[in-house]
Amino acid sequence: MSRRHQFANLLEMSGSLAAVLKLRARAPVPWLSILTYHRFPATGGFECDDGVVDVTPEEFERQIACVKRHFNVVGIAELCAFAAGRPLPKNPVAIAFDDGYLGVYETALPILKKHNCKAMVFVATAVTTERLVHWWDRIAYVLKTSTRREMLLEYPVPVRLDLTGSRAQAIRSLLLLVKLRPSLDLPRFLSELSRAADVPWSAEFERRFSDQLLMTWDQIRALQKAGIDVESHTRTHRVLQTLSSSDLRDEIEGSREDLRRELGVPARALAYPVGYPLGWSSPVRAALERSGYEIGLTNGTGPTPLDGVVDRFDIRRQTVERDLSNAFFLTMLALPQFAPIHPVPSPSTTHGGG
Numbered sequence: 001m002s003r004r005h006q007f008a009n010l011l012e013m014s015g016s017l018a019a020v021l022k023l024r025a026r027a028p029v030p031w032l033s034i035l036t037y038h039r040f041p042a043t044g045g046f047e048c049d050d051g052v053v054d055v056t057p058e059e060f061e062r063q064i065a066c067v068k069r070h071f072n073v074v075g076i077a078e079l080c081a082f083a084a085g086r087p088l089p090k091n092p093v094a095i096a097f098d099d100g101y102l103g104v105y106e107t108a109l110p111i112l113k114k115h116n117c118k119a120m121v122f123v124a125t126a127v128t129t130e131r132l133v134h135w136w137d138r139i140a141y142v143l144k145t146s147t148r149r150e151m152l153l154e155y156p157v158p159v160r161l162d163l164t165g166s167r168a169q170a171i172r173s174l175l176l177l178v179k180l181r182p183s184l185d186l187p188r189f190l191s192e193l194s195r196a197a198d199v200p201w202s203a204e205f206e207r208r209f210s211d212q213l214l215m216t217w218d219q220i221r222a223l224q225k226a227g228i229d230v231e232s233h234t235r236t237h238r239v240l241q242t243l244s245s246s247d248l249r250d251e252i253e254g255s256r257e258d259l260r261r262e263l264g265v266p267a268r269a270l271a272y273p274v275g276y277p278l279g280w281s282s283p284v285r286a287a288l289e290r291s292g293y294e295i296g297l298t299n300g301t302g303p304t305p306l307d308g309v310v311d312r313f314d315i316r317r318q319t320v321e322r323d324l325s326n327a328f329f330l331t332m333l334a335l336p337q338f339a340p341i342h343p344v345p346s347p348s349t350t351h352g353g354g
C-alpha cells in the first residue's frame with residue numbers, strides 16, 4: 001500500500017477525515033478539483049484497452065454521493081465564467097467523462113440524475129458520427145487477439161514486437177508511438193498493425209464494435225437534455241501537439257462545427273486528448289482562440305490552485321484511478337495537495353489510451 005493510501009486510511013480511522021471535511025465546508029480552501037472518468041468495466045463482448053477503466057458503478061455512486069454531500073459541483077457555465085474573471089462557488093468540484101463510452105449513458109446518467117449532480121462529457125465527434133473505435137481500443141484488440149508469436153511493423157518505423165509473453169508491454173509501446181509521434185498517418189498505421197498482427201479489420205466490424213462500446217448521437221442528445229454539458233474532445237482523439245496545422249484545425253474547428261450540427265449549440269470547452277498541458281505548444285492555443293473555445297482542459301495534472309493566475313487553456317483535471325478507497329477519494333478532495341499528479345507521459349509511463 002502506498003504512503004498516500006496509508007495516510008488516507010489513518011486519517012479515516014482516527015476520525016480526522018470527517019473533521020477535515022467539516023472544516024473545509026466552513027473554511028473553504030482555494031482549490032478546484034475536476035475529476036475525470038472514462039469507462040466502467042466492460043460487461044463482455046470485445047477485447048479492448050483495460051487502462052481506461054476507472055470505477056465500478058457502485059464506486060461511482062459512492063463517490064458522487066460524497067461529492068454532493070461535501071462540495072459544490074460546478075459545470076461548464078461556472079468554469080467559463082471563472083475563466084472570464086468571475087469567482088467560483090466555494091469548494092468547487094466538477095465531474096468529467098472523456099471519450100464517449102456507452103457506460104456514461106447507461107450507467108452514469110441514472111446515478112447523476114438520482115443525485116441531481118452536474119457533469120460534463122467530452123466526445124470525439126468524428127469517432128461518434130462514423131462509428132469508429134478509439135485507436136487505443138483498436139490497438140489493444142488487435143494485439144490481444146493476434147495468434148502471431150511476434151510481429152514486424154514497417155510504418156512509421158520498423159518495429160519488432162514479441163507477443164509470446166504478456167502483451168501489455170507491446171500494447172503500451174504502440175500507444176506511446178501514437179501519442180508521441182509527430183504527424184503520424186493514423187489510418188495507415190492502424191491498417192499496418194492489422195496486417196502485421198494478421199488480425200482482420202473491416203468497416204462493418206468496426207461499426208459493430210463501436211456500437212457496443214461508444215454512445216450514439218441520440219444517446220449524447222439524451223445527456224444534453226438531462227442537463228449534462230457536452231463538449232469537444234476533438235474529432236478523432238489525436239494528441240494535438242503532434243499534428244500539422246491543417247489537421248489541428250480540423251480537430252479543433254471541425255469538432256466545434258460537428259457539435260453545433262448535432263446538438264444545436266457551439267462547444268465552449270475542449271478537453272485535450274490524452275491530456276498533456278499546452279504550455280509548450282502555442283499553435284494549439286492559437287487554434288483554440290481562433291475557433292472560439294473559452295477554456296481548454298488537461299488531464300492527470302492534479303487540482304487547480306485558485307489563489308494565483310489560472311491559465312484558461314491549461315485548466316487542470318485529475319484522473320480517478322481504479323480501486324480508490326473511499327478514504328483516499330475523500331482525502332484527495334479534502335486536501336487537494338494530496339492528490340496524485342501524473343507526469344507528462346514518456347516511454348516509461350503506463351496508463352491507457354484515453
Ligand SMILES: [Zn+2]
Nearest residue numbers: 098099274354
Ligand atoms: Zn480521451
